[in-house]
Amino acid sequence: MNNLQLEKILNEKLSPQLIKDYAPNGLQVEGTSTIKHVVTGVTASQALIDKAVQLNADALLVHHGYFWKGEPEPIRGMKGKRIRTLIKNDINLYGYHLPLDIHPQLGNNAELARLLDIEVEGGMEGNEQSVAMFGRLNKPVSGADFAAKINSVLNRAPLHIAPEQEDKLIETVGWCTGGGQDYIELAVKLGLDAFVSGEISERTTYTAREMGVHYFAAGHHATERYGVKALGEWLTQEHGIQVTFIDIDNPV
Secondary structure, X not given: OEHHHHHXXXXXXXXXXXXXXXXXXXXXXXXXXEOOEEEEEEEOOHHHHHHHHHOOOOEEEXXXXXXXXXXXXXXXXXXXXXXXXXXXXXXXXXXXXXXXXXXXXXXXXXXXXXXOOOEEEEEOOOOOOOOOEEEEEEEEEOHHHHHHHXXXXXXXXXXXXXXXXXXXXXXXXXEEOXXXXXXXXXXXXXXXXXXXXXXXXXXHHHHHHHHOOEEEEOOHHHHOXXXXXXXXXXXXXXXXXXXXXXXXXXXX
16 A cells, blocks of 8 residues: 555544644654555554564554654654654654544544443533543442453553542543543533543642542553554454554553
């Protein structure tokens, strides 16, 4: 497949033009024009690039790519090494950030809901481009049981901040993968029992305790493994491209 054709297929599937983002979505570093093997992963770190080189991949498809707003522009140091490695080995880099978070079938939020057995009811912001979602469990569970469920499916023990009423059961859940902790107050306004994100801030602890909601910090990386993995599997099923998912462990 041609590298620009692959970008067109990904853009048609993820519709990046519909959402304002913090980095360019699509082909970020151009490599070989012919793509036979794609490596997918969460972040285009040096370790992931080196894996792609070892596997003779033609393209790297990630959730966290390059050229974020506000980052230093010179291509030097760590950034320079990463990009030199891609160019030297003729590897294309495709990055999709928020479009991969919100996609209703393949997105990080959709995949997290599937893994946690949450029935999706809608976007917390009330529109199709909402980066935070809400839904319902098939039966109420305790905070400890929900934490155990997260641990079992993500293979990462979450940080659970319980409300002052610690025995409050959980039936309705809001969530936002990655750095979505500040949606917790919106979750409270919507009357949800619990909120899940990847990262936690110092202030999140007090919000959960004082506003009466269970909060779970499940890991930025751990909550965002599954969208890009699902996207790669879709590429194989629908377009016959060889795709290899590589999980570079990250404790954050």
